[in-house]
Amino acid sequence: MSTTLETRPQAAPYTIAPEARIGHVHLKVAELERSLGFWRDLIGLEVQQRIGDQAVFLSAGGYHHHIALNTWESAGGSPPGFGTTGLYHVALLYPDRPALARALKRLAEAGWPLEGASDHGVSEALYLRDPDGNGVELYRDRPRADWPMGADGKLAMCTKRLDLRALLAEAG
Secondary structure, three states, X not given: OOOOOOOOOOOOOOOOOOOOOOOOEEEEOOOHHHHHXXXXXXXXXXXXXXXXXXXXXXXXXXXXXXXXXXXXOOOOOOOOOOOOOOOOOEEEEEOOHHHHHHHHHHHHHHOOOOOEEEEOOOEEEEEEEOOOOOEEEEEEEOOHHHOOEOOOOOXXXXXXXXXXXXXXXXXX
């Protein structure tokens, strides 16, 4: 016998508070040291706490953690196969274009491959994978006043090629 849950129609859909934000992401990784080589040494996050060889908590600016890496269920594991569900990517928001340019320069100097680079009108983004195959987006937002709007007054995001040479020129 199955039970069906019924919900009452609401007058208006629920909307999360506009101040809400993503606080942190936990990633299951196969090898903690290998992942630290990416998230700490290449991306530049700082270790806030470590639990032996099982977990490490990293952040920017001293927050308790933005990214947590753990091997609790994944030590020695392999990435999920293509076509499976799971995290598409985690996105790190940079404060401005020069900061994103410096991140690109670090990736280039390390020989770390990009999977893509896009100008979305509202933002500019670099796409890559961490050592465990997790998708990573490094991006910066344009000022809201510069966001593309359609004739109907609604946001008109797009996907165009990001000029990496022009971005690198801002790395300083």
